[in-house]
Amino acid sequence: MRLLTMCCAVFFFMTVVSSAQEPVKPSLTPRIITATRQVTMFSGLEQQMLHAVQNKDKAALGSMLTDDCAINMPDSDAMDCADWIDSVMNKDFVLAKFVLRQMSVADLGTAAVVSYDRVQDSKYQGKPDGGEFYVIDLWKKDGNAWKLANRYVSKVGSSPYMPKGPVKPTGKG
Amino acid sequence: MKLTLGKFRYFLAFLFVILAANFLVAQKIRDNHAAPGEHMTPNGDGTAAARPTGPTVVTGNGINYNGGPVLHGNPVPIYIIWYGTWTSTSGSNTAATVSLIDSFLGANSLGGSGYEKINTLYGDSSGNVTGNLQLSSQIFDTGSQGTRLRNANITKAISSALTTGKLPTDPNGVYLFLTSSNVKESGFCTQFCGFHTDQTINGADIKWAFIGNTDQCPSGCEIQSTGPNSPAAGVGGADGMINVITHESEEAITDPDLNAWFDSSGNEDADKCNFKFGPTQTAANGARFNQTLGGLNFMMQMEWENSRGGGCDQTLGGTFFTN
Numbered sequence: 001m002r003l004l005t006m007c008c009a010v011f012f013f014m015t016v017v018s019s020a021q022e023p024v025k026p027s028l029t030p031r032i033i034t035a036t037r038q039v040t041m042f043s044g045l046e047q048q049m050l051h052a053v054q055n056k057d058k059a060a061l062g063s064m065l066t067d068d069c070a071i072n073m074p075d076s077d078a079m080d081c082a083d084w085i086d087s088v089m090n091k092d093f094v095l096a097k098f099v100l101r102q103m104s105v106a107d108l109g110t111a112a113v114v115s116y117d118r119v120q121d122s123k124y125q126g127k128p129d130g131g132e133f134y135v136i137d138l139w140k141k142d143g144n145a146w147k148l149a150n151r152y153v154s155k156v157g158s159s160p161y162m163p164k165g166p167v168k169p170t171g172k173g
Numbered sequence: 174m175k176l177t178l179g180k181f182r183y184f185l186a187f188l189f190v191i192l193a194a195n196f197l198v199a200q201k202i203r204d205n206h207a208a209p210g211e212h213m214t215p216n217g218d219g220t221a222a223a224r225p226t227g228p229t230v231v232t233g234n235g236i237n238y239n240g241g242p243v244l245h246g247n248p249v250p251i252y253i254i255w256y257g258t259w260t261s262t263s264g265s266n267t268a269a270t271v272s273l274i275d276s277f278l279g280a281n282s283l284g285g286s287g288y289e290k291i292n293t294l295y296g297d298s299s300g301n302v303t304g305n306l307q308l309s310s311q312i313f314d315t316g317s318q319g320t321r322l323r324n325a326n327i328t329k330a331i332s333s334a335l336t337t338g339k340l341p342t343d344p345n346g347v348y349l350f351l352t353s354s355n356v357k358e359s360g361f362c363t364q365f366c367g368f369h370t371d372q373t374i375n376g377a378d379i380k381w382a383f384i385g386n387t388d389q390c391p392s393g394c395e396i397q398s399t400g401p402n403s404p405a406a407g408v409g410g411a412d413g414m415i416n417v418i419t420h421e422s423e424e425a426i427t428d429p430d431l432n433a434w435f436d437s438s439g440n441e442d443a444d445k446c447n448f449k450f451g452p453t454q455t456a457a458n459g460a461r462f463n464q465t466l467g468g469l470n471f472m473m474q475m476e477w478e479n480s481r482g483g484g485c486d487q488t489l490g491g492t493f494f495t496n
Contacts, residue, residue, distance in 0.1 A: 026323070030370060031369065031431075032370070032424060032428070032444070033360075034367040034420045034421060034443070036362060036394055037394070039363075103364065104360070
């Protein structure tokens with residue numbers, strides 16, 4: 001009976017983990033695209049921002065952000081863009097090179113959701129701080145200009161974020 | 174040999190560990206592997222490092238030769254698969270659109286024009302591109318793969334056309350897969366207006382391009398919603414498609430296997446002038462145009478000229494323009 005129970009438990013576990021295989025990511029097609037007008041435009045804006053970071057041009061970077069701009073990352077509080085500007089303008093941070101790819105733009109009229117993959121070669125206090133990041137930006141139209149309102153960024157290949165449960169009292173101290 | 178419960182427990186624990194490890198490995202989302210015969214090079218939006226191989230034919234003009242072949246046909250044969258519904262009586266999924274594009278790719282139009290001759294500045298060790306192309310044959314597929322496509326569906330449709338002999342299997346030609354506006358292709362309108370690639374189909378290296386009806390997203394894929402050949406205001410699909418067809422056919426000829434001509438950011442000749450048109454004139458219906466071919470006006474993006482330091486122009490040897 002115990003043996004049967006054990007077998008059932010193993011079978012159940014296998015079933016559960018098998019169902020966790022989804023979703024399967026479609027493969028990347030080797031192809032060369034004609035980018036849409038929006039992809040062309042936002043690609044330019046994103047590169048403009050990154051060049052401002054490279055050149056430590058605080059004014060240029062700030063002019064591309066909304067007043068309430070925030071940056072969100074897994075497992076952290078949202079960061080005000082003013083703090084983000086300070087961090088990337090810090091001389092300890094050096095953005096040497098970057099590549100943007102797989103850009104997609106959902107044009108919502110006065111707002112646009114832009115997603116892309118960014119590979120960057122950067123250093124913080126002389127130590128490598130680069131990698132590949134998946135970024136989702138929410139741009140809002142401000143008159144004739146577009147400004148970044150929200151950024152959601154996660155490192156590609158990092159462990160999936162798991163929500164932390166409530167802290168249970170251990171009874172110790 | 175008698176298997177005790179204790180040993181069986183160990184066996185189950187071992188099996189559990191193996192399966193768990195297997196599962197954890199499987200959690201890594203699939204890597205992208207190019208199939209044999211395919212090339213993981215740039216994707217056209219300035220996103221991949223160039224793959225330096227082979228001798229350079231011409232240098233110093235903002236675009237590099239990376240060792241692969243170009244298409245030398247005189248003319249390069251063009252094959253069209255009209256996919257979806259192209260028999261509507263209004264809008265742009267019409268016989269008029271089919272006729273216009275057929276004419277554009279037919280004799281005495283794009284092929285051999287001063288515009289197309291810009292391509293003659295690109296070559297390989299066997300010679301340069303001729304600057305001539307011409308529609309060879311076409312078929313209609315009313316929807317064998319449904320109306321929501323992925324690349325694999327397009328491959329199947331093309332493969333079917335070749336294996337059944339409806340179209341010839343020609344590794345020296347370019348196959349255009351043109352979809353009506355009711356057909357969805359993942360990425361169309363949000364990432365791209367078209368793309369080109371090559372694949373082994375029916376035993377041959379087939380160069381094909383996808384171009385969707387741009388009326389599905391005029392703001393993304395049309396420079397103007399009413400083109401010089403629009404049947405009515407706001408119906409710019411045929412003109413919009415012609416612009417993308419021009420882009421893709423140029424690139425499919427100068428970089429057919431995705432390993433010939435592109436710059437250090439992965440941009441091919443037409444990518445470098447994407448949605449840049451240069452000076453324009455105004456047609457009777459108010460639409461802008463910048464080319465007249467075969468007696469018809471067209472609004473076509475410029476192409477990168479591989480000479481004089483490089484630049485976008487409307488005709489071979491013409492003035493360079495930045496927008």
